Amino acid sequence: MRKEEKRMIQIAIDGPSGAGKSTLAKALAARLGIVYVDTGALYRTVGYYVRSQDQNPRDEAAVSALLPQITIELKYENGAQRVLLNGEDLGDKIRTPEMSMYASAVSSLPAVRSFLLDTQRNIAKKNSVIMDGRDIGTVILPNADVKVFLTASDECRARRRVAELAEKGITDTFENVLADMRARDKADSTRAVAPAVAAPDAVVFDNSEYSFEECVEHLLHLVYEKTGVTEVCRA
Ligand code: DC
Secondary structure (H helix, E strand, O other): OOHHHOOOOEEEEEOOOOOOHHHHHHHHHHHHOOEEEEOHHHHHHHHHHHHHOOOOOOOHHHHHHHHHHOOEEEEEEOOEEEEEEOOEEOHHHHHOHHHHHHHHHHHOOHHHHHHHHHHHHHHHHHOOEEEEEOOHHHHHOOOOOEEEEEEOOHHHHHHHHHHHHHHOOOOOOHHHHHHHHHHHHHHHHHOOOOOOOOOOOOEEEEOOOOOHHHHHHHHHHHHHHHHOOOOOOOO
């Protein structure tokens, strides 16, 4: 394909926690040579700041008052996303179970969602992206070329989350993780603003029974089928 025929593409991957969105999206981004955007990290970063200021993450007035103090930048190095909060790279500090709950709480506040909207849309304006989150196909990129709503059984998702936490040196029991995950999914999918639901034009993919490689191949075929391109423009 000639260079001028390449075009920007947008791929939206939504779904509940632990469905495998980030691992799959990262692998697809590498295969397609496009930017992977982990939008959950943005909500986690706001949650982290709210926690650091000892504020209640459900108190919209208190959280809104903090937003002007927050600058979030996304940096990409060798395909890896780094999130800077007021210039500081928080690394895995935003990945703890406590930060998951803070992120979920602040993400139900309209003020936080509009605060993070432009950051997300601006990346997709400048780059071909695969973005994972909860409202990418419904709100952030409603015209995305490919929309996937990724799911897996609760038990399967909890097992994966325990392993993922263990890799980061965080130990938690299967029962705790399952209970936290169910509480968070319920809050995320029933909230008034941008609930985590499949867009009407999303392909729903339950990947409980598939190997990682099978999932990657399945989604790559979907991308090729929906976009008609096998080569995309990075930026
Ligand atoms: O994907 P994650 O587990 O890192 O997301 C953390 C929380 O942020 C999740 O419970 C819901 C919220 N979130 C959201 O509301 N919208 C997004 N696009 C991404 C995450």
